[in-house]
Structure formats: structure tokens, C-alpha cells
Amino acid sequence: MAAYASLKSRNFQFLLASGVLAMLAQQMLSIVVGWDLYQATRSAIVLGNVGLVQIIPPILFTFAAGYAADHYDRRKTAILTQTIVALVGFLLAGAGASRGVFLIYTCLLLVATARAFQWPASSAMLLQVVEPGNLTSAISWQGTGREMATVTGPALAGLLIAWKGSGSVYLAQALCALASLACYAMLRLKPREESGQLLKGRPPMNWRQVGEGIRFVWRDKVILAALSLDLLAVFFGGAVTLLPIFAQDVLNVGATGLGWLRAAPAFGAALMAVILAHRGRTQNAGQVLLWAVAGFGAATIGFALASSAWVAFAMLFFTGVFDSISVVLRLTLVQTRTPDHLRGRVSAVNGLFIACSNQWGAVESGWAAAWLGTVPSVVWGGIATIAVVAGIAALSRSLRHWKNEPVPEAVEVA
Template sequence: MSSKRTHDPYAVLRIPDFRLYVSARLCITLAMQIQAVIVGWQIYDITKDPLSLGLIGLAEALPSIIVSLYAGYIADVVERKKIIVSVISVLMLCSAVLLYFTLDISQVLSTSGAWPIYGVIFVSGIARGFMGPAVFSFMPQLVANKALYSNAITWSTTTWQAASLAGPAMGGLIYGFYGITAAYVTDATLVALSLVAFSFIGNKPLPENADPQNMIDSLRSGIKFVFSNQIILSAISLDLFAVLFGGAVALLPVFASDILDMGPQALGFMRAAPAVGFVLMAIVMAYRPISVNAGKKMLWCVAGFGVCIVLFGLSRNFWLSMGLLALSGAFDSISVIIRSTLIHTLTPEYMKGRVSSVNNIFVGSSNEIGAFESGFTARLMGTVPAVVFGGVMTLVVVGVTAFKADKLRALDLDPA
């Protein structure tokens, strides 16, 4: 056991560049969450088809996956701040186009249906495919001290989930009370604020590459690193399949509109509920970080997530559904923080862009692919059976992973 050293839960927040970083992440995540609520409700209002909600995730995930490996390579050879600023500029343009559609709705969306929206989401998917590895590998450069990685990851993910908490509620409330145009104006403004915050962060040189290679060999070495490390591979595989089968977020517009008979305001709160649980648990972990039996606790928490999804699918009470979504977020918080900490700790600095790109293919796009899976299975078997099936499959994945990945079961995190 480590000694009772004074643990400073706010250590990384005393670093000015890190404060700018989390502020920028707060703004961009708020914007993307607001946009997700607006686009989901808007498309379902146009189509009245749950599969159309799944197609939103597919339109975003496919381009992100396609560019991901190349984006990881770029994040290891180009200054990461330059990539982030360029990508957010593209996302700001996408938000402006979605805003334009609402100003010209009678001529664009009434003529072409939801397809122009899908086109913008496809472009934003490309941009986010480049942003993931760059942001992932940029954060450690702001911290430098590896002993602070867990603290930095906790606050970074807390900020992300706090925005995921507030963003859907803001999107639903602004859309419900002030209309779609005002909601998209808010979205575009927040993207612009994120761009400004990232621009003020100091430039950071790339880490020295201990093994310079051409692009093909470089990509191959990143993939080999992940697949040769059982702990990293099993952790990201667990998260991939759990979210792929257990994600019910894409179908929340159906639950809000047709099953619980509520409106866009309720959808916003339901979208935010998992983040409530996530943030509360992350704050607890900032004060009491997990080290002993981290692997076993991660497996139990993913199983708890699956149980929450099954019960949510069966619930017909709004407040019970909200509580189950919040609890699923608390379980997810532990899993995410453990997985991110071990990836940052076990990966060399000069390889983090490539490893992050592999992680992005496994995990970063699992929400979007899971959204398509949810929409597709909802079309085949109905919304409630699809959600229950997904939760059960999550439990199956946990069982298989626990049986196969002995190193993950035995994982302890160094509390240093």
C-alpha cells in the first residue's frame, strides 16, 4: 500500500494551459451535445422512423473510422494544437450550415428531407476522426508529470461529462422554448468559444520519436502495440462491445415521444441523466482514485451498466428511467477513467496518436455504431425488446471478457 501522502484532487487545475484545455473541451462538448439533441429530434420529426436515428450515428461513425488510423499518424507527426484548431474550425462551419438549414427550411429540408443534415454530420464525422487522436495525445503534453495523469484524466472526463449533462438539457430546453434556430445559434457560439480557448494554449513541440518510421510502418507499429498488450486490448474491447450493445441513447427520442409520452424538454433531461451519474462518480474518484483490484471493479461496473440498460428498457415511469440512466452513467465513469488511465500510462508519448486512433476505432465510434445497431434492432424487434436485448448482450460480453482476460482481472493501478 502507498503511504498516506497528501492527495491534491485539484493538482492539474493549477496548470494554466490545462485550465484552458478543459474550458475548451467544455465548450465543444456542450456544442456537440446540444447539436445531437437538436439533430435527433429534428430528424425523427421529419421521418418518424427509429432507423433514421441510427443512421445519424452511422453517418458520423463511418467517416471517423475511415480516417482514424491516418489521423493517429498525423497526430504523431504534426503539432497537435494545429490539428485541433483546424478541426474545430471545420466543426464551426458545420454548425453554421445546420443553422442555415433552419433559416431556409422550406427550400432545403422540405425538398430533400433529412439528407442534407446527414451530409453535414458526415463531414463533422471526418473532422471528429482527426480531433480524437489529437486531443488524446495533446493532454499529456499539458501535464508532463505522469503521476498526475489519473488526476488529469479524471478532471478531463468530468468536464466532458458535465458538458454531456448540461448540453442535452440546454438543447432540449432551448429547442422547446425558443425554437430550433436559437438552439443552433447556441451550438455555433459554443464551438467558436472552444476555438478561442484552444488558440490561447501555448504551442507544444512533438515528443521526440524514439523509433522514426515511414507512414505504413508507423501505423503498423501502433496497431501491433495495441494487439500485443492484453490489458489495453481487453479493456477497449470490453468498452466497445458494451457500448455497442448497451447504448440506448440513440432511441431516447422514441422513449420520450412514444413510450413515456413526453416532449423535447424531457428528451434533453433523459440525455443528460447518464452524465449526472458520471460526474458525481468522477468527483468521488478525484478524491478517492481507484488502484487496488481496478480490473475486477471495471468488470463489475460494466456488468452494472448492462443491468441498468435492461431495467431502463422495461421501465414505464419517467423518474425511474431517469434514475436508471444516471446509475448507468456512474458505472460507466469508473470504467472510462480506469481504461483511459491505463492507456495513457502504458503507451509511449511518441505513439499516443496512433494508439488513440486504434482506441477510437474500438471505442470512440462505438457510440455511433451502437446508435445504428439500436435503430436497426428497434426496426426489427421493436424499441423495448431492442434495448433489453442490448443490455443482456452487454452482460454476456462482460462474462466472456472476465473469463478470457486474466491480466485485466488481476489489474491494479499504481496510485503514485
């Protein structure tokens, strides 16, 4: 079946496994860091600063990371990033009681820097391991793997903390990073078409070179509109940050209910990713993307107004469903319309958009909740998301008419 064609590629199997293991390590680290910091300080500000620490490297290094992905060996770059993540895990596991706020923040900064370089390198490798016709399937399976890691990572971290303490989670996270490293090392990629030329005369890393990605995005109005749509939708419509308040004060479901609410979007996203893998290429993709993001906004409003935990769970499930459609279509768009020699830099720009929307969206959610109240802030966030869709649909004719037609790919696939 076409849905499983990408999974027949040995290289894609290792690329998929490396991404899932890296996400598993990331989720475990986020849980144990939050636990340790709160146990040590009992400070919401210290917890909030975790997001600030992790947004700094993408802002500082995004363009340099994209340049590295386009002009250096992508596989070796990914291996180096996972080496750093593993070493950080071993350091925190061995620090024991001396794990303080400064050490944890410093380690988070190092991990976020490594991930800033990993994202464009691993993303740009995708069309080196799958045929263009199998791209939607590959992206969908990657999405399924990420969502499964998003669900299982926090659960595993919680079990390990209860069983053996925080040190065991840091150790498990380091081992996951090492396993991800091994998967990257097992990749056998055929040389890129431009690689010989790049090795003979690699251009210097200057503002012109590192800025090629953002210039390409600015010139390609379809990609620009799609990335802007995601940025603004997640900025206004994200409700995940406020889930502890909903669980405790609105729905009265406690910590157990919070876990189910937190997992609901991942369940929805994973299911839809599997469905998209079996559907193949989505026609009239621009209109589907716009309706999916509007559906995300509507489901967000439904969640905010839910008086039952089951209704709230269902609405969050549908936010994951609609978000999965958006993610698969957006990544397909970026991959198929970007030439290989720019794919790392454009992927880096995409990663910066994602990081900013997630982290600054969390800040916006907190401030809006403090100003308007928890439920009204999420309702207005959903309304703002739908308004963003209407605005971009009106302004971007190119996105409305994007058909997701197959694009010939010059890169030789391993």
C-alpha cells in the first residue's frame, strides 16, 4: 500500500526512529525539569522562565543552524546534537542533590541550542531518504511517532520519578538520546547533488548566506502565508498552558484528569496522522489547511465552554486532529517547494516560527487569563484564531488556490 511505501525504506526507518527517540527524550526532560525546579523553589516564575531559556537559542541560532544544514553534513550535525543532549542528561543524572536552578537552566540552554541545529538538519534529510511521491506518507508517520512520544514520554517520566527519583529520568533521557544518535549514525545517504560543489567552495557564513532562508520564504507567498497562519493561530489559540487551571478550578478533575486532558490532543493528532498517511496526497490543500485551522479555533472555543470533562476531552482531541492536518500540509508545502540547497535554511525558519508561536503563545495565554479570566481568554483566543484564518484567506489568493501538486525533486534518494 502507498501508505506504507515510505516505511519500506531502511533509511527512513532509522530517520523515523531517531526523531521519535529524540522527542521521547525531550518530553521526559521537560517533565523532570519542571518537577525538580518546583520542588526546589516552589516558584511559578522559575517554572515560567524555562520557556524563556529555551526560546533564546532558536532566536539566536536559527539562521546559523540553517546554514549548517545546507553546507555541512546533515547526518553528522544531527549526531553531534544528540551527543550534546545525551551528555547533558548524564551530567544532570550524576549531579544528584547539587542540581540547582543555575545548573538546570544552563543545561536547558545547551539542549535548546542542540535542538536548534538538529531540527533543520533532520528535516532537510527527509527528501534524501524518501521519494517525493511518498512524502505525505513519510511526514504523517513522523507525526504519528512524535505524538506517541508526546503521550508516553511524560507518563514514563512520572513513573520513573515515583519509582527511582529524578536521577533515573535524566539517565533514561540520556539513553534515549544515545539511541537516537545511533539511528542517525546508521543512515546511509547518497551524496546530495550540490555536495561536491559545496565541499570545493563552501561560501562563507555571512548575513547574505544565513538570510537566504528568510528571503526565500518572503518571496514564496504560499509558504509565507502558511507559516504566518500557523504562527498566529497557535499564538492566539493555544490552551495547553492553562490546562492545570481548567483541571483544578473549572472541571474539577484533579491531577488524573489533567493527564488525560494533556494527552487528548496527542491522541487526536496521532489518529489523524495515520489517516493522512493512508489517504496520500491531499488535493485542494490550501482550502483544507484554512478549514483545518478554523476547526482548531472552533474546537478551542468548544473546550473553553465545556462543562463536562468528557466534552472537554473531546474538544481537545479535535484540536489535535485539526492541528495534525495543518502540520502535515505545512511540512509537505515547505519540503516540496524548497530546493535542496536551501532546505536546511527554510526548515530553520519554519522551526523558528514554531518555537515562537509555542513559547510566546504560552506567555500570551497566561497574560490573557490574568486579564480576562481563564475561560473568556480561551474563548477569545479561539475567536481570534478564526479571525486570523479569515484574514489570511482574504489576503492570500495563492494559499487559497494551492493544490499540492507533485513537484519534481532533483535530489537522489537513497
